[in-house]
Amino acid sequence: MDMGIRLFRSVILGLAGNPAAAALSRKYGMKLGASRFVAGQTRDEALAKALELNERKLLVTMDHLGEGVRTDQEADGYRNEYIALIDAMAVKGVRGNVSLKPTQMGLALSDQRAYERIRHIAAAAADRSMFVRLDMEDSLYTERTLRIVKKLHADGLTNAGPVIQAYLRRSDHDLRSLTSCNMNVRLVKGAYKEPARIAYPKRGDVDSNFKRLIRSRLDSGVYTAVATHDETIIDWVRTFVARRSIPNSAFEFQMLYGIRTPLQLRLAEQGYTVRSYVPYGTMWYPYFVRRLAERPANVGFVVRSMLKRN
Numbered sequence: 408m409d410m411g412i413r414l415f416r417s418v419i420l421g422l423a424g425n426p427a428a429a430a431l432s433r434k435y436g437m438k439l440g441a442s443r444f445v446a447g448q449t450r451d452e453a454l455a456k457a458l459e460l461n462e463r464k465l466l467v468t469m470d471h472l473g474e475g476v477r478t479d480q481e482a483d484g485y486r487n488e489y490i491a492l493i494d495a496m497a498v499k500g501v502r503g504n505v506s507l508k509p510t511q512m513g514l515a516l517s518d519q520r521a522y523e524r525i526r527h528i529a530a531a532a533a534d535r536s537m538f539v540r541l542d543m544e545d546s547l548y549t550e551r552t553l554r555i556v557k558k559l560h561a562d563g564l565t566n567a568g569p570v571i572q573a574y575l576r577r578s579d580h581d582l583r584s585l586t587s588c589n590m591n592v593r594l595v596k597g598a599y600k601e602p603a604r605i606a607y608p609k610r611g612d613v614d615s616n617f618k619r620l621i622r623s624r625l626d627s628g629v630y631t632a633v634a635t636h637d638e639t640i641i642d643w644v645r646t647f648v649a650r651r652s653i654p655n656s657a658f659e660f661q662m663l664y665g666i667r668t669p670l671q672l673r674l675a676e677q678g679y680t681v682r683s684y685v686p687y688g689t690m691w692y693p694y695f696v697r698r699l700a701e702r703p704a705n706v707g708f709v710v711r712s713m714l715k716r717n
């Protein structure tokens with residue numbers, strides 16, 4: 408069973424880098440189901456969705472989709488979009504923060520220039536008392552992303568924090584170092600295709616490591632975001648914090664826009680801080696493919712949408 412799912416994930420994730428599939432889905436995909444996971448193609452559409460979520464007691468983290476940028480010009484454009492997004496969130500009174508991908512800021516081109524762009528965004532966010540999350544991408548960028556976040560903190564921009572992926576074998580070591588710097592971290596299972604040499608291939612091992620990382624963070628008292636739709640893990644966290652009298656103010660749950668919405672609302676109703684990750688923009692294809700890879704049933708959902716249209 409585990410092997411079947413691994414093969415499925417590997418094939419679907421392979422599509423994320425396929426230009427022909429990307430072009431086809433850009434043409435049709437939003438109508439074929441991507442809108443279930445993506446809050447809109449424009450900033451205004453996404454802000455309207457964010458305000459609706461706020462009204463339902465959910466905080467947001469907004470993500471302007473885009474990754475694997477190839478030119479500095481493109482990366483500058485993405486930086487400008489984030490600055491405009493931060494301003495618009497403040498003007499409209501959206502309760503939330505932003506998440507960005509370091510390769511969208513040009514990390515594949517130059518560490519220094521990517522750092523400058525992210526610093527610019529973090530400074531604009533700091534002016535608005537807003538937090539900036541650096542999403543974690545594939546393992547090619549783990550070390551470089553962590554270096555950028557640490558440099559931001561050293562430069563006084565402590566309103567930034569990274570993501571740690573439980574499937575990576577190195578994560579325990581990384582997390583200790585981030586905890587010792589008091590850094591706000593988002594913990595996830597991990598969404599990319601990684602070799603067994605560096606990542607746990609079995610779901611059971613990923614889940615065990617995820618719990619180990621969550622436990623060490625909650626015990627440390629440093630603010631932590633637990634980002635998962637896995638109800639077993641969520642229930643385990645709830646029991647753990649109740650047993651140790653850890654206050655709800657020490658952590659938050661995060662889930663993706665369009666996934667397990669009733670659970671998000673229920674947890675918020677129960678007094679937990681819940682943040683919805685709200686992606687928008689025209690470059691939604693790789694994000695969409697990762698969501699399909701996480702759950703075979705989502706592919707069925709897309710196929711059903713296609714059949715309905717024909």
Ligand SMILES: Cc1cc2nc3c(=O)[nH]c(=O)nc-3n(C[C@H](O)[C@H](O)[C@H](O)COP(=O)(O)OP(=O)(O)OC[C@H]3O[C@@H](n4cnc5c(N)ncnc54)[C@H](O)[C@@H]3O)c2cc1C
Pocket residue numbers: 541542543544570572595596597598599634635636637638661662663666667683684697698699701702705
């Ligand atoms: C807020 C947030 C931010 C994230 N940021 C990053 C990041 O920076 N880097 C990174 O590598 N990964 C990131 N991820 C993705 C994460 O690594 C996992 O790939 C993803 O969350 C699926 O794992 P899970 O923990 O939900 O558990 P799973 O065991 O995969 O899923 C548990 C249950 O949740 C439901 N579910 C899970 N995924 C889906 C889906 N796509 N569609 C419908 N139902 C689903 C299903 O019912 C499933 O049985 C993020 C996830 C979240 C929620």
